[in-house]
Amino acid sequence: MNKDYLFDKTGEDAEIENLENLLQGFRRKNTTAPMLPVKVMVFPNKTRQKTFRYAFAIAASLLITFMLGLFALNIGKKDAQNDNLSENNAPQTFKSIPEEQKTVPQTILTAPEEKNTAPQVLKTVLQKKNTTLQKFKTALQEKSIAPEKILTAQNVNKYALYKQKSVKTIPQIKVKTLTDEEKFAYEQLKLALSITGSKLKIVKEKIYNAEDFNSVVNKKTVTK
């Protein structure tokens, strides 16, 4: 039997026993445990905090995405409304322009020669515009249109610019160059159409003649 006094106190070992007796004086005296405080701190569960954090993060991200979606939808709606408004209310805005602003600024036309540094070309263009405006005014007056509805040269220009912006350009369809076969087919089709057209013409003439003849015959019978 293997005895190990040092490990499990089985058997005998005088040397270790002597050391035990020698060091016995340092042994712990029987003391009581410290008294606990009356109130016990209850700490929140960490796992709950974690789950709450995750849930909060998910909810926040969902809310943010929802808000962004709403924002994007609003922008889309506003764009559509703006398009509609610009198409429907464009003339109204021109109508509501005050009377003073509806005249061409005379300062440009009546500027003294020495101060007028604009090139001669600009002058002639403005004069032309003024004449066209006068013509337009007279034409409108002849058609008994209310004076407030008359558009000035500036406003006409603005309106033209607005129209240019607002009117959507129709995409031009590119015509494909025809191949030889297609050209031949096209010619054949034209020929066939011309033949059928001529035939139809003959038929039409015959029908009209017949109608005329019948009418004559009927008239004769009536007179008889």
Place this chain on the structure above:
Amino acid sequence: MSETRMPDNIFFLADRKQTKENRFFAEEISAEEKLVQDICNGNQTAFDELYRRFSPMIYSIILSRSPRDEVADLVQEVFLTAYQNIKTLREPKAIGGWLAIIARNQAAEFYRKSKPTEELSEDLSHAGSRKNEAKEVLDIIKSLPEAYKETLIMRLVEGLTGNEIAEQTGLTPESVRVNLHRGMKLLREKLGIAGK
């Protein structure tokens, strides 16, 4: 020829695992976890039980690292610190090792805070007496490596067996045995005793 016995149930591994788990949970709930739960609820008797079970180990650890006069106070501080932080203990089974760490930290903190002092002999007039001899032996044990001095003090001063030391510190009995024998060998060399 050795007979190989086939298991009746092909899922014997799963069954074995399940029973092992059940046993593990049963033990955990019955002993350390209940003790920790009771302490968390402010049960004084549970705390007394903890003190009774682990104070020899804590005392030995602190004695191996700090002056003898301070040991009693430091032991009390260790248990109070343990009580304050018991909620941070994740594994109730490892409470022994956890307390040992607190004790080591407490001893280190004591040395960090206090000014260096020279410990005087309790009885200078009785030079060469048995008490002084004991103190000398204790000082020699304290000079040994950490793993050896703690286990030797637990064994020689507190009188714990190897299995009790293993149970309280969380070490395996084999490693405790090794530590004891190696520590004893070093102690013999330092004391000038011819060992076996």
